[in-house]
Amino acid sequence: MEDCLTSTLSKRTSVRTQPGQTDPALIRNFCIIAHIDHGKSTLADRMLQITGVVEERAMRAQYLDRMDIERERGITIKSQAVRLPWDGHVLNMIDTPGHVDFTYEVSRSLQACEGAILLVDAAQGIEAQTLANLYLAMNADLHIIPVLNKIDLPAAQPEKFAEELAGLIGCDPSDVLKVSGKTGEGVRELLDHVVATVPAPVGVADAAARALIFDSVYDTYRGVVTYVRVVDGHLGKRERILMMSTNATHETLEIGVISPEPKPAELGLGVGEVGYLITGVKDVRQSRVGDTVTSAGKPAQEMLAGYEHPKPMVFSGLYPIDGDEYPELREALDKLQLNDAALVYEPETSAALGFGFRVGFLGLLHMEIVRERLEREFGLSLISTAPNVVYRVVMEDGKELTVTNPSEFPTGGKIAQVFEPVTKSTILAPAEFIGAIMEICQGRRGQLLGMDYLSEDRVEIRYTLPLGEIIFDFFDQLKSRTRGYASLDYEPAGEQEADLVKVDILLQGEAVDAFSAIVHKDKAYGYGVDMAKKLRELIPRQQFEVPIQAAIGARVIARENIRAIRKDVLAKCYGGDISRKRKLLEKQKEGKKRMKMVGRVEVPQEAFVAALSTDSSADKTKK
Numbered sequence: 001m002e003d004c005l006t007s008t009l010s011k012r013t014s015v016r017t018q019p020g021q022t023d024p025a026l027i028r029n030f031c032i033i034a035h036i037d038h039g040k041s042t043l044a045d046r047m048l049q050i051t052g053v054v055e056e057r058a059m060r061a062q063y064l065d066r067m068d069i070e071r072e073r074g075i076t077i078k079s080q081a082v083r084l085p086w087d088g089h090v091l092n093m094i095d096t097p098g099h100v101d102f103t104y105e106v107s108r109s110l111q112a113c114e115g116a117i118l119l120v121d122a123a124q125g126i127e128a129q130t131l132a133n134l135y136l137a138m139n140a141d142l143h144i145i146p147v148l149n150k151i152d153l154p155a156a157q158p159e160k161f162a163e164e165l166a167g168l169i170g171c172d173p174s175d176v177l178k179v180s181g182k183t184g185e186g187v188r189e190l191l192d193h194v195v196a197t198v199p200a201p202v203g204v205a206d207a208a209a210r211a212l213i214f215d216s217v218y219d220t221y222r223g224v225v226t227y228v229r230v231v232d233g234h235l236g237k238r239e240r241i242l243m244m245s246t247n248a249t250h251e252t253l254e255i256g257v258i259s260p261e262p263k264p265a266e267l268g269l270g271v272g273e274v275g276y277l278i279t280g281v282k283d284v285r286q287s288r289v290g291d292t293v294t295s296a297g298k299p300a301q302e303m304l305a306g307y308e309h310p311k312p313m314v315f316s317g318l319y320p321i322d323g324d325e326y327p328e329l330r331e332a333l334d335k336l337q338l339n340d341a342a343l344v345y346e347p348e349t350s351a352a353l354g355f356g357f358r359v360g361f362l363g364l365l366h367m368e369i370v371r372e373r374l375e376r377e378f379g380l381s382l383i384s385t386a387p388n389v390v391y392r393v394v395m396e397d398g399k400e401l402t403v404t405n406p407s408e409f410p411t412g413g414k415i416a417q418v419f420e421p422v423t424k425s426t427i428l429a430p431a432e433f434i435g436a437i438m439e440i441c442q443g444r445r446g447q448l449l450g451m452d453y454l455s456e457d458r459v460e461i462r463y464t465l466p467l468g469e470i471i472f473d474f475f476d477q478l479k480s481r482t483r484g485y486a487s488l489d490y491e492p493a494g495e496q497e498a499d500l501v502k503v504d505i506l507l508q509g510e511a512v513d514a515f516s517a518i519v520h521k522d523k524a525y526g527y528g529v530d531m532a533k534k535l536r537e538l539i540p541r542q543q544f545e546v547p548i549q550a551a552i553g554a555r556v557i558a559r560e561n562i563r564a565i566r567k568d569v570l571a572k573c574y575g576g577d578i579s580r581k582r583k584l585l586e587k588q589k590e591g592k593k594r595m596k597m598v599g600r601v602e603v604p605q606e607a608f609v610a611a612l613s614t615d616s617s618a619d620k621t622k623k
């Protein structure tokens with residue numbers, strides 16, 4: 001099969017059009033959208049190879065996933081745009097991430113395209129993000145090409161799923177293309193199909209320049225690299241450009257296309273073209289995604305429709321295990337933010353954990369990834385507090401509070417209402433699991449919105465679910481109760497009033513802020529009991545008795561006791577060897593440094609880490 005691939009580097013690909021003078025009629029801008037793991041990156045690899053932009057010996061798997069963490073986890077986090085020559089045409093392919101946390105990346109990419117390849121695993125069929133991404137593409141008015149991937153797998157059922165896919169899109173099953181990103185089968189036909197069916201971009205060549213920023217990334221050496229799609233006019237090198245939303249002007253130091261590495265384009269970029277520009281700015285926020293770039297000399301009058309800035313949905317406190325590393329943590333977050341405009345943070349202090357930051361994320365996977373990057377790329381050891389969502393609290397006197405941290409939750413009886421964010425969640429699974437899925441959703445205060453059969457044995461179940469219920473172990477539960485067959489997608493759907501309370505955990509009567517949580521009234525008791533039990537195991541016995549209590553306001557709902565112990569390190573030292581005694585006492589002091597004092601109670605650092613660790617690793621939340 002490899003031979004077949006090499007031979008496809010055909011004569012047809014030798015026609016290369018220069019950026020800046022490409023006839024828009026010869027341009028096709030498309031993206032690949034799919035559920036996670038359905039094979040987008042692998043298909044993109046084959047396209048790079050077949051069109052000849054990556055030489056055989058330079059080829060590696062997931063070529064466009066450039067971050068180490070993307071390659072290791074086998075997932076795409078950042079979108080990538082690459083220019084492919086094919087049959088006298090210029091194809092701009094945009095690879096997109098599949099995970100629900102990164103939906104905003106997908107919707108951005110869609111606006112730079114006229115067509116979308118909707119890729120579905122021929123052994124799995126339609127999944128939750130297939131639907132979510134299809135709806136996004138339909139909303140963006142894209143031409144949709146339904147494609148079944150992985151037809152080389154023995155378990156593939158192309159006929160069955162072609163019918164399912166055709167039913168969803170409203171086309172004939174014979175219109176569904178069948179490919180294997182692994183072997184390359186059908187990929188040339190797919191590229192031909194893109195040329196034949198995706199509309200060419202339309203724009204006014206002699207109008208004032210307007211280009212949409214669909215991504216911007218920070219590069220240590222070159223500063224911010226901004227990815228744009230030119231809609232009207234032309235952008236050139238050494239041109240003064242204007243960012244229309246901020247009115248900032250910059251000079252383009254370099255402008256070019258990615259194919260597959262950045263290549264400067266002497267003639268600049270014209271109508272319909274997708275490429276990058278570098279202006280020397282150092283902060284991605286100065287090159288805002290969704291903004292319109294125009295020429296400062298001849299500015300456009302109207303901005304292009306942009307996109308909403310992604311809002312953080314999940315918050316968590318991040319603290320360095322070693323308090324001295326606080327400045328390093330601040331610096332690391334500053335650097336990460338240069339590349340991740342969705343990351344927000346502000347300093348916070350915890351009586352138990354010291355100085356740290358409250359950090360906002362798009363979802364749990366985003367949180368895992370940020371934390372992992374901080375630990376790996378910046379060598380930090382961190383404790384993160386349990387994730388929580390954003391609550392709106394209305395007080396009896398009409399005042400409103402936005403609570404992103406349980407410690408800000410007002411205590412006392414003056415609260416009139418508490419609102420929590422809710423999601424519209426879609427679960428796809430084999431029909432035999434309907435009962436189990438409904439049980440889990442009902443147990444988490446879900447409200448059934450509807451249910452549809454996609455085929456005889458696959459259902460789509462829609463629920464309104466509180467976001468706060470999803471961010472814990474919902475996904476793990478769903479996967480284990482459906483033997484891994486269910487897939488989940490959710491989107492924000494406003495807020496609802498809920499009976500929420502703050503549960504505090506007290507050691508010797510003193511609240512430990514790091515363990516406080518906002519939970520539904522019905523679950524408060526369970527949380528309190530679990531946490532008190534966990535801490536009893538984790539905190540070593542002290543020289544006095546330590547009561548552990550869980551409380552809502554002044555009402556104690558659970559209690560455990562750590563019995564007293566007097567550890568006399570000198571007990572085994574008979575005789576009067578003073579230097580030996582001193583040595584033992586020194587050693588004891590050393591050990592105490594790794595303890596945090598909560599009131600009079602010494603809590604080892606590991607107890608915080610263990611008590612706060614949720615078992616939801618990103619790999620589990622991924623599928």
Ligand SMILES: Nc1nc2c(ncn2[C@@H]2O[C@H](COP(=O)(O)OP(=O)(O)OP(=O)(O)O)[C@@H](O)[C@H]2O)c(=O)[nH]1
Nearest residue numbers: 036037038039040041042075076098150180181182
């Ligand atoms: N047998 C077979 N396996 C494939 C094919 N395409 C992809 N795979 C495998 O499926 C897995 C997922 O492929 P990726 O290309 O990483 O999937 P993706 O959709 O890009 O995933 P995200 O970027 O995380 O959304 C990998 O293990 C691939 O090797 C195919 O055509 N045939």
